[in-house]
Amino acid sequence: MKPAPFDFAKASSIDDAIALMTQHADARLLAGGQSLIATLNMRLSAPKLLVDINALDELKRISVRDGVVEIGALVRHAQAERSAEIAQHAPLIARALPHIAHPAIRNRGTIGGSVAFADPAAELPACLLALGGEVEIANATGRRRIKADNFFTGLFETALGFGDILTGIRIPAATPASRYGFAELARRHGDYAMVGLAAAARADGTTLKDVRLAFFGVDATPVRAHAAEDAIEHGEDAVAALADDLDPQDDVQASGAAKKHLAGVLLRRVTAQLQEARS
Numbered sequence: 282m283k284p285a286p287f288d289f290a291k292a293s294s295i296d297d298a299i300a301l302m303t304q305h306a307d308a309r310l311l312a313g314g315q316s317l318i319a320t321l322n323m324r325l326s327a328p329k330l331l332v333d334i335n336a337l338d339e340l341k342r343i344s345v346r347d348g349v350v351e352i353g354a355l356v357r358h359a360q361a362e363r364s365a366e367i368a369q370h371a372p373l374i375a376r377a378l379p380h381i382a383h384p385a386i387r388n389r390g391t392i393g394g395s396v397a398f399a400d401p402a403a404e405l406p407a408c409l410l411a412l413g414g415e416v417e418i419a420n421a422t423g424r425r426r427i428k429a430d431n432f433f434t435g436l437f438e439t440a441l442g443f444g445d446i447l448t449g450i451r452i453p454a455a456t457p458a459s460r461y462g463f464a465e466l467a468r469r470h471g472d473y474a475m476v477g478l479a480a481a482a483r484a485d486g487t488t489l490k491d492v493r494l495a496f497f498g499v500d501a502t503p504v505r506a507h508a509a510e511d512a513i514e515h516g517e518d519a520v521a522a523l524a525d526d527l528d529p530q531d532d533v534q535a536s537g538a539a540k541k542h543l544a545g546v547l548l549r550r551v552t553a554q555l556q557e558a559r560s
């Protein structure tokens with residue numbers, strides 16, 4: 282199938298991209314194109330204008346400042362995978378990246394595209410949620426930040442509105458007390474996860490505090506597992522507590538019951554990772 286006809290504009294700056302997006306009611310940003318082009322080809326979406334932001338170098342930076350890692354929206358998965366800053370200061374993201382698709386897709390796909398697209402089985406939205414990160418957004422009226430807890434609002438739905446451009450994400454940089462865990466189950470490496478779990482915590486002596494568990498592939502958005510988080514912090518049975526947190530529905534990958542079982546398996550693995558000393 283071929284896409285419906287559309288106009289194309291290459292933005293020369295963030296302001297130019299915002300102007301193009303606000304002048305046309307039915308415009309769509311083009312980042313890595315790895316998800317968007319497929320939806321166009323299948324005619325699942327038919328925007329009248331594509332606004333290409335690939336020339337915006339200011340969105341391609343990774344920086345670490347004042348205990349915060351800032352990753353520009355146009356940083357490609359492969360660039361982040363090779364980044365020494367990400368490896369040192371955002372090890373959860375580093376651990377998740379190799380699970381995203383295949384090298385060819387990671388060469389083009391962007392961090393901002395992944396977060397904006399908000400696939401419920403995607404790794405990076407769950408990592409952002411587990412890390413208590415934020416999304417930076419620009420539009421014609423200025424810039425704002427939204428916490429990951431409030432950003433993912435539904436199936437492929439986010440807090441992004443008309444004329445908004447996601448310019449980057451911000452996550453707390455790792456400290457010596459930071460602990461992370463990541464695991465997913467997919468039919469083949471690189472496939473979207475059947476179920477996955479990204480986790481962060483702070484070691485306090487022999488206990489874990491500030492535990493944040495973000496499951497993906499189990500609901501319309503990444504999901505915090507608050508009961509299981511409390512159980513881990515109090516040394517209780519987190520897998521039993523998980524029954525209060527998750528109610529996965531059947532999908533093309535697996536039944537809801539299978540997903541719930543697999544979520545418990547992943548929780549055991551990830552809890553063990555959180556309890557390991559940082560290596």
Ligand SMILES: Cc1cc2nc3c(=O)[nH]c(=O)nc-3n(C[C@H](O)[C@H](O)[C@H](O)COP(=O)(O)OP(=O)(O)OC[C@H]3O[C@@H](n4cnc5c(N)ncnc54)[C@H](O)[C@@H]3O)c2cc1C
Pocket residue numbers: 309310311312313314315316317318319354380381382383386389390391392393394395397398400402403404405441445446447448471472473474
């Ligand atoms: C075969 C295949 C397997 C894949 N497997 C996985 C996987 O296992 N895990 C995973 O997480 N992903 C997977 N992906 C998706 C991949 O990670 C994409 O790169 C990602 O979802 C979208 O990034 P992109 O830069 O290509 O965005 P695009 O395709 O360019 O855009 C996606 C959507 O986000 C919007 N958008 C893009 N950038 C911005 C921005 N800065 N501000 C606002 N809106 C924006 C676009 O308008 C569009 O609606 C897979 C893709 C393919 C084709």
